[in-house]
Amino acid sequence: MKKSAGFWKRKINVLAAVLLGLSVISCSTVAFTGRNRLLLYSDTDIFSLSDQSYSQLMAASVRSSDTKCTVTVTEVGRRMTSALQAYLTATGQSDVLNGITWSFDLVKNSQANAFCLPNGRVVFYEGIMPVLDTPDLVAVVMGHEMGHVIARHGNERMSRQALVSLVGAVAGQAVGQKTSQNVQALFEAAFSIGSEYGYLLPYSRKHEYEADEIGLYLMAIAGYDISQATTLWTRMSQATAQSVPEYLSTHPSDANRIRHLEKLQDKARSLIAR
Numbered sequence: 001m002k003k004s005a006g007f008w009k010r011k012i013n014v015l016a017a018v019l020l021g022l023s024v025i026s027c028s029t030v031a032f033t034g035r036n037r038l039l040l041y042s043d044t045d046i047f048s049l050s051d052q053s054y055s056q057l058m059a060a061s062v063r064s065s066d067t068k069c070t071v072t073v074t075e076v077g078r079r080m081t082s083a084l085q086a087y088l089t090a091t092g093q094s095d096v097l098n099g100i101t102w103s104f105d106l107v108k109n110s111q112a113n114a115f116c117l118p119n120g121r122v123v124f125y126e127g128i129m130p131v132l133d134t135p136d137l138v139a140v141v142m143g144h145e146m147g148h149v150i151a152r153h154g155n156e157r158m159s160r161q162a163l164v165s166l167v168g169a170v171a172g173q174a175v176g177q178k179t180s181q182n183v184q185a186l187f188e189a190a191f192s193i194g195s196e197y198g199y200l201l202p203y204s205r206k207h208e209y210e211a212d213e214i215g216l217y218l219m220a221i222a223g224y225d226i227s228q229a230t231t232l233w234t235r236m237s238q239a240t241a242q243s244v245p246e247y248l249s250t251h252p253s254d255a256n257r258i259r260h261l262e263k264l265q266d267k268a269r270s271l272i273a274r
């Protein structure tokens with residue numbers, strides 16, 4: 001059935017109203033991979049919500065008393081973030097880190113998990129440390145989590161969700177409620193504290209691959225053994241059904257993912273020579 005001019009006019013008005021309501025609309029590229037992405041929110045908004053989540057999370061958590069593992073996580077994090085800072089400064093891209101405050105915590109929790117909030121707060125659970133028994137293996141997970149942060153995957157996921165909601169609202173002609181969906185609601189949906197996944201919902205496969213790629217480059221520029229990335233994911237994918245680490249449930253590992261990392265080894269090595 002042909003839609004009337006009024007229908008399309010209403011649709012365009014709704015679109016304009018929603019876009020104007022969003023704090024920032026920017027097309028930009030992801031550091032290291034150059035992929036184009038659309039971000040609808042400002043770092044300021046997302047980072048301040050991340051700060052709140054981090055405070056709540058740490059208030060409800062107990063830091064690990066395992067000094068050796070705590071030192072390893074902290075040292076790997078510091079080495080990788082300072083190498084990243086130096087690299088971005090040398091290549092004129094230091095604005096990628098604007099507003100990010102890195103921190104590295106190891107908390108008491110038997111789940112084999114690790115995650116990072118969009119503002120750079122990286123949290124490892126004690127339960128993942130037996131799998132990460134060398135600093136190089138810690139660096140694989142650290143680099144991957146840092147990759148999600150510097151690529152602004154959280155913002156991109158929220159932006160995408162906002163657009164999906166918009167399409168639903170327009171299609172249903174029931175706009176009032178949906179357009180009031182604000183940044184806080186989207187943040188909570190994307191980073192639902194206390195969800196079955198721990199603290200972050202799984203990213204899309206595209207984001208997982210990209211975090212793997214950036215993570216590998218970060219390992220390279222910080223001088224870690226990049227061959228350990230495939231070692232880790234192979235080890236994870238070989239875990240038996242009874243003992244599948246939680247990290248694997250949000251980071252599905254498969255042969256394609258491992259092949260993807262193998263293909264990137266040469267490019268990662270070229271960064272070491274810089």
Ligand SMILES: [Zn+2]
Nearest residue numbers: 203208211251
């Ligand atoms: Zn991930």
